[in-house]
Amino acid sequence: MKERFMKFFDNSIGKIGISAVFFIVLFIFPIILRGSGYGNESYVEGVLILCMMWAAMTLSWNLLMGYMGIWSLAQQVFFGIAAYTSAMLNYYFHMSPWLGFIVGPIAAAVVGLIIAIPVLRLKAAPYIIIATMCLAEIIRLVFTNLVDLTRGELGFWMMDSFHDIGSINFNGVDKIPYYYLMFIIFAVIALVCGILAKSSTGLAMKAIRDSQEAAESLGVDLTKTKIKVFVLSAYMAGFCGVFYAHYMKILTPTNVFGQSMMTEFIAMNVLGGLATVRGPIFGAFFITIIMESLQGIDDYKLLIYAIILIITTLIMPNGILNSKAQFLSWNKKIKKLLHKNADKQPTQMVKGDA
């Protein structure tokens, strides 16, 4: 029985089945929530919206880091650029926030292209980390200091909510419209990642991660593949940024361009498992829900991420979902330990009795 259960998780039909169940549950969750008569549904929906948003962001970073092994620490920049682009165009030129979903991701993709070009020339991870971190920091400083345009650290908050479509009202009193909007973005990004991983591009990405020289000698065009994935990854992150801008309705450079958001993505991805689709989703939901339920620890957030990162990299470097072998070996060890104790116990009891 246990064997069969384990096998179900391994074969592809099982995997597709599990992800289908996950998305269906997520889809009907608000309906169940309202039916159950739980009072604070708008809070729970809010948490799930965040879960999906961070999952989508982590998925987009996973394409670069997990699949292609490019240590880019500038994913939050794509998010922030798209958010600011949509918000500022809305405020200064009265562009509909819905059009933001076209303009924002394109702006993010252009920035992705600009960041990709210097990164292409670097092969070793430390240099890529330094280059991308510095680029992110430069962009953060630019947005902090363009006070006339962005209001700097005071925060940009004058943008509209998404305009109503017919009777669907995006004023924020009811979270359902936002919930389903985010659900669509998240589901599409997850689907694209899944398809990409199985495609020929996925093959090239994983080859580049394991050995750039070998990949190149087998005909993979490194430049083309890297630029393609960078731009796609930025484009995906852009959708989350635009959503965030018109959902949260306040943007500060520290919040959307700061390294702390990037740290979150790293923790989520590493915890769940790199180079899988389920990994980032699991990591994002797990960490977001834990952080929300342990309120008042906001100040220690980064410390907790650091602890999570250290522990996962030490004891299960492939992430929770990819460590079946590890769990099985622990299981064996525990059983052995219990066995030993079971053997010892009777003798001790006899002694005690005597």
Added chain:
Amino acid sequence: MENKDYILELENVSMKFGGLLAVNEVSFNLERGKILGVIGPNGAGKTTMFNTITGFYQGYTGTVKFNGASMNKKKVNERCKLGIARTFQVTRPFEKNTLLENVMVGSFYGQAKKPKMKECEEEAEELLEFVGLADKKDEYAMSLNVAQRKKLELARALSTKPSLLLLDEVIGGLNPTEVLEMMDVIKDINGRGVSILMIEHVMKAITGVSDSMVVINHGQKLIEGNPKEVMNDPEVIEAYLGSAARRDVHA
């Protein structure tokens, strides 16, 4: 002489790293369908020469001609698509990919025309069968031992359907039985019309399969000829065994 059909021609190729001249004015030709062995002491510049042929080093002077056309401005992946494939001295498998995926990369990206993924999978399976790794096709490459890694390198290089194959010490680190197996595989590949340029340290093996040989020392070509001539050349003996040995031979 001039009517010979050369697949690879090197004309005065030099490669400099700072002040170090790693390859110095090396010229030789490889006839289509033949096996050319390259030998030389460690650090003689053999692998550097390979890297100029495959395009990993772009800053060389001189000309590398493949099928009569200059390759000088071509990048590594472009040269691969034209039909130059290589293996690495220090094997570089895609460790966290299955063997099948490893070979599929070359099959999909390395050929002149991009095939469908399904065709690549079939080709990859055939090639793994050919090198004797078919039963491991779904395992990760990180689980392989040295001999298997070398075989995987070979299968991967072949997946690009090359007309010229560069083998960088595919026999190094193998035990005698594995060497014999590998030699058979190499002869088999050559029998299918693939020209081979191979670097090797195992003298018995390389003299056994090569049609001709080139000796490189201190970045320069010492001698070129058929294996017998080369092995009896006093300069070659000196390069390998030192001048005392040369005196012994003459005495």
